[in-house]
Amino acid sequence: MTGVSLMPDAAHPLGSLSAVESQGLPIEGMHKFLPLNTMPSPTLRTESKPAALTPAAVVSMMNQTVPKTAKLTIGDLQIDLPMLIGTENEIAIDIRQLRAKTGAITYDPGLGNTGACSSKITFLDGEQGTLRYAGYSIEEIAQKSNFVEVMWLLLHQRLPLAAELAQFSHDITYHTMLHENLKQLFSSLPKSGHPMAVCAASVGALSTFYQDSSSGSDEHNWISAIRLLAKMPTIAAYSYKHSIGQPFMYPRNDLSYAANILYMLFGTPCEKYEPNPVMVRALDLLLILHADHEQNCSTSTVRTVGSSGANLFASVSAGISALWGPLHGGANQDVIEMLLSIREGKRTAKEFMELAKKKDSGMRLVGFGHRVYKNYDPRAQILKKACYEVLDQLGRKDSLLDIAIELEQIALNDSYFVERKLYPNVDFYSGIIYKALGIPVEMFTVFFAIGRMPGWVSQWLECRKDPETRITRPRQMYTGATVRSYTSVEKR
Numbered sequence: 001m002t003g004v005s006l007m008p009d010a011a012h013p014l015g016s017l018s019a020v021e022s023q024g025l026p027i028e029g030m031h032k033f034l035p036l037n038t039m040p041s042p043t044l045r046t047e048s049k050p051a052a053l054t055p056a057a058v059v060s061m062m063n064q065t066v067p068k069t070a071k072l073t074i075g076d077l078q079i080d081l082p083m084l085i086g087t088e089n090e091i092a093i094d095i096r097q098l099r100a101k102t103g104a105i106t107y108d109p110g111l112g113n114t115g116a117c118s119s120k121i122t123f124l125d126g127e128q129g130t131l132r133y134a135g136y137s138i139e140e141i142a143q144k145s146n147f148v149e150v151m152w153l154l155l156h157q158r159l160p161l162a163a164e165l166a167q168f169s170h171d172i173t174y175h176t177m178l179h180e181n182l183k184q185l186f187s188s189l190p191k192s193g194h195p196m197a198v199c200a201a202s203v204g205a206l207s208t209f210y211q212d213s214s215s216g217s218d219e220h221n222w223i224s225a226i227r228l229l230a231k232m233p234t235i236a237a238y239s240y241k242h243s244i245g246q247p248f249m250y251p252r253n254d255l256s257y258a259a260n261i262l263y264m265l266f267g268t269p270c271e272k273y274e275p276n277p278v279m280v281r282a283l284d285l286l287l288i289l290h291a292d293h294e295q296n297c298s299t300s301t302v303r304t305v306g307s308s309g310a311n312l313f314a315s316v317s318a319g320i321s322a323l324w325g326p327l328h329g330g331a332n333q334d335v336i337e338m339l340l341s342i343r344e345g346k347r348t349a350k351e352f353m354e355l356a357k358k359k360d361s362g363m364r365l366v367g368f369g370h371r372v373y374k375n376y377d378p379r380a381q382i383l384k385k386a387c388y389e390v391l392d393q394l395g396r397k398d399s400l401l402d403i404a405i406e407l408e409q410i411a412l413n414d415s416y417f418v419e420r421k422l423y424p425n426v427d428f429y430s431g432i433i434y435k436a437l438g439i440p441v442e443m444f445t446v447f448f449a450i451g452r453m454p455g456w457v458s459q460w461l462e463c464r465k466d467p468e469t470r471i472t473r474p475r476q477m478y479t480g481a482t483v484r485s486y487t488s489v490e491k492r
């Protein structure tokens, strides 16, 4: 097995983290996972497992009847660590006893190798480009379901019965209005402020109106969940209306979830506004595709804040702030701005691509690359096709789509992108549809937030109910000064 160096350039006092080997010892703490010996023979995909643990090794482990542990050698010390396996054959080494037994911690900036929780909500195989909500493929869900049903699916990890769906749909329709005093919060913020900041502030402020959200009871947590899912579109629309100085439109209970968003965004008290069904379906699709993506930056933020016992509104407000960043949800705004700059002739697509490859240019091909996907993001596949369909159905053309296709073609044939496995992600094509719907560019990430809301809420609820949840509190490698004496200011 491959050795893993803990510190690249200095010998660690405890030696090197040398080996992860299977060994037939009992597994502790396995109640949430299937023990290796009870797993059915897996259908393994050759590309899907990291090289250090080959498919052959996994098959061999799965076929043996005795549960396995990983053996870790640090200098003269050897310990056994339980190995866990998820329902999709993902393998984890349970290191919860590592520091207690060895004094060592793991070092994993960005947490790319760290499973911080177990979850039944979403499965993602980045090597294969697979995404499933509670077992249902994103392709099938996108084609056959709708956003309200997807919310329920994520919250409960099963499809609803007709009566359950009707009740849920009723609940999130009848909690859409905002407290009148909350409107004053919008009015007190600068019109030019980014709507993501306005949304984060407003969602955080909900806990001042609904103080039962801090009780921590399951009942109040559920009521908070309904309130948040119902009110987020209203908050989002108000953040836009405030920015353009138009009156806030009260939600309409006779409209579907997506239609009501368009109505509150584009309607005015002066004229009748009936949402276009093509636009409603396109928006519903976008929301479905954004609904959850397991432990991404904003979701893990929501879980982290929730792990301290903070209420749902406070936790999700932090998630909205995390989503705003250009490396995360903020990329959808940046993609359109990049495409517009190419169309305006500031740079050709080829020139842009050359800059994106140069580290010192400070530029990246936004909408490309992903921490987990090392294959085409399945959501981008669906959205690319939807771009053509939506533009066609609305009778529009958009040269930005041609530029996006050109960029993608260059990237897919360029060794820089091929070697690094950089493919379009969800943000690459979504903006072209948002634009076709008339949604202003600075609202793109807000729409991502509306879509991600059921994911955040479901993950927060799951985290709160999980008996293994502990307050999130990572360790660090301290590299600062060692102990020294204080010198008074006049003697420095």
Ligand SMILES: CC(C)(COP(=O)(O)OP(=O)(O)OC[C@H]1O[C@@H](n2cnc3c(N)ncnc32)[C@H](O)[C@@H]1OP(=O)(O)O)[C@@H](O)C(=O)NCCC(=O)NCCS
Residues within 6 Å of the ligand: 110, 326, 327, 328, 329, 331, 356, 357, 363, 364, 365, 366, 367, 368, 369, 370, 371, 372, 420, 422, 425, 426, 427
């Ligand atoms: C999403 C993202 C933050 C993932 O980051 P990550 O997992 O930490 O990956 P890294 O930043 O380590 O990238 C790995 C390599 O690919 C390069 N790379 C990654 N994304 C790139 C991009 N969009 N354009 C150009 N190069 C890119 C990195 O420079 C790095 O190259 P190196 O190995 O020569 O140093 C990153 O791909 C990115 O910045 N993409 C653009 C922003 C975006 O679209 N975000 C939305 C994600 S849904």
